[in-house]
Amino acid sequence: MPELSKKNFIEIEVGDNDYICRVAYDDWEKANGLMGVDDLGDNEGMIFVYDQPQEEISFWMKDTPIDLDIVFICPCFKVISVHTGIANTTDPIVENNVQFVLEVKANSGIKEGDEVEFDGLEEYLEKRLDRCDSIIENKEDIEEEKDKIKTLLKVLDPDGEVQLTLKGNERIFSRANTKVLIRQAKKADKLKTDSAYKRLGKSIFKYMRIQDENGEEYVEPKK
Missing domain, CATH: 2.60.120.1140 (Protein of unknown function DUF192)
Incomplete structure (x- = not known):
């Protein structure tokens, strides 16, 4: 064949x-x-x-x-x-x-x-999604998506009240870790398998622990 x-x-x-x-x-x-x-x-x-x-x-x-x-x-x-x-x-x-x-x-x-x-089906699909991500994630696509998003994230205090609204310049996770989370979230949304969701959850908690140990820092956006 x-x-x-x-x-x-x-x-x-x-x-x-x-x-x-x-x-x-x-x-x-x-x-x-x-x-x-x-x-x-x-x-x-x-x-x-x-x-x-x-x-x-x-x-x-x-x-x-x-x-x-x-x-x-x-x-x-x-x-x-x-x-x-x-x-x-x-x-x-x-x-x-x-x-x-x-x-x-x-x-x-x-x-x-x-x-x-x-x-091997899940591994095959993950590799395909990785190849697709590398093709479509160029600068123009990212800028277009940023223009569509008005509010990315609301940070809540222990009482459930909004204490901070992030609109794109601020960052909780490092840039590298953020890219990992975005990639894994896309895979989980596509594959909808328990292992993909677990992998995403483990990464989120891992990066939260890292952030808890970091000092305060604010990165000004590039002009």
Whole structure:
């Protein structure tokens, strides 16, 4: 299967079946899927990943020259249903409450209720988000976002009253630590996994302890 580069794959176990799968995560990848792929091994496939469960989702086989099993998977990692997609047909295949869709060679033996395990999916998505961050986080993007934000943070006293409002020039955490928190917050918002949230929480408390030990300091903004 030359079309599916093994540098961009994860391993998936479904019931008694093991697969090496390319990940379809952005809109372009999902729209193209396995179109044009005419050779698929018994243990190869593609996994479509959605950030949130889809109330209703529809797949078809346009320009896909081989029969596929289209496996709909719920947010709790169980197979909802398996449908056979006939090569080059355009009839929609519809399912509800889906967060993952696995496409593999037809007659896979996967069945409704099978448990699904992903090996390396979270790490794969984190690496992709890191690459995206490095592309979009340029000076113009940052300045544009700063212009949109009027109040970044309100600091409360022990009674819950606002004692300080930060509007962009002041800083509680160091610049380096702030960048780490922003990056981890974006990942947590995208991945919505327990480990991503825990990593963000640990960093926040770590940097709060560091700040508690620092003396008072105010950095004037550059003109």
